[in-house]
Amino acid sequence: MNLPLIPPMLATPGTLPSAAQDARWAYETKQDGQRVVVYLTGDGGFVLRARSGEEVTAAYPELRPLGGALGSTPAVLDGEVMALDERGRADFQLLQSRMGLAHAPARAARRAAQAPVHLVLFDVMHLAGRPLVRLPYAERRERLEGLGLDGPHWSTPAALVGHGEEALRATREHGLEGLVCKRLDSVYEPGVRSRAWIKIRNMHSEDVVVGGWLPGKGRLTGLPGALLVGQRAGGRLRYVGGVGTGWSRRERDELAGLLAAAATDVCPFDPVPAAPGARWVVPQLVGEVRFSTRTRAGMLRQPSWLRLRPDLTPEESSADLPDPPP
Structure with missing residues (x-):
């Protein structure tokens, strides 16, 4: 694989940006799943790596068709794998039955039929042979959304710019885990727990x-x-x-x-x-x-x-x- 290995950027626990700074931030729902970096090799190849760097591709066979979603365009993407309950909400306990199956493909295939996962994509760090990590978040999001990556087991939910208080309140009203606040001008810092990304967990x-x-x-x-x-x-x-x-x-x-x-x-x-x-x-x-x-x-x-x-x-x-x- 001729793509660079990129460890995921991490968010720092914190609070909402001030009202004066609100318009300079984007807000994404905090997902309750397994963080992954997705490698699309441009020839149909597909590799998933966990936050630790371990390859976990075989644990999620239903995601393999994503390998051909961009045709011959290689890419490195950031996202989260979730298992959804009957209400469509992330269920980490359900996901745990899938997470340990990277070295048991037959069992992974059986579990995929019983409890399929969904991959949420929220960043792109490398595209068509070009590194994007030094671009601001707002531009990377625009590139990501332009890829049209929405399929049977993956999606690219929109981020909300500004209106942080409303976004956080909505996550609480819907019983979601929380919110991730991302500064619009922030670069992607591989492997770094950065103050440019702030996570707020609903407790x-x-x-x-x-x-x-x-x-x-x-x-x-x-x-x-x-x-x-x-x-x-x-x-x-x-x-x-x-x-x-x-x-x-x-x-x-x-x-x-x-x-x-x-x-x-x-x-x-x-x-x-x-x-x-x-x-x-x-x-x-x-x-x-x-x-x-x-x-x-x-x-x-x-x-x-x-x-x-x-x-x-x-x-x-x-x-x-x-x-x-x-």
Whole structure:
């Protein structure tokens, strides 16, 4: 392949640009999938590489026809592979059943028939033998949209210039992961986490009950490394995940004392989660956590601790959770 290997440019977590700067930025929906760089060789060849640089082409056979979409024009494109649920929303848990199949093409083909993916394209870094990384984002987007890359398993959604507050509000109203803000004059910085791209993740917060903890290691020896938390559903305390971030050292010390006082040999979760080395506690501590979304099984994704809620009882941490697998 005579195309340059280009690691993807990365966004920095942040907030919306100011109103005075709004017109200088474009806004794209933040996708919940696997970031990929797409190589179209111009002779029908098609290669996908993950953010790590690993080739993952074989994991997504339904995307191979994209190799001929530009005819003899070679290109390097940036995008995200997603698996969509029945409502047409990205479902990362569904995608996980596809991500590990790069070296199992037969299984990948079977999974493609059951859970096909969709590739969203949002940048072009090399086209027709010419590098485009030094061009401003606005010009690269114009080149990308001019390619007309919309097919059965791929698309090029439009970016919105200006109106950042409206764009962010729309992602929240539609339950989407968030927004990526891209400065119109920004060049493409391969492999760099740049302030010219800002990602804003829509987060949710809910109350949970602490039912156990995992001991920390290294400088956290003797302290909780993660809390095991649950929510009430169907008269039981259902495990919804482990929370390992969000505390100061003082808060972690305080929690250690509270957990020691509530120690028990009985797991309060029903069913009992697979958590080797867990220490169980009487489920009396209520806390508030922040998270990005839930899996289909009701587990919290990317949870972080916000605060203890001594004003709440464990019975108030109820949630509408799906039935556990038999």
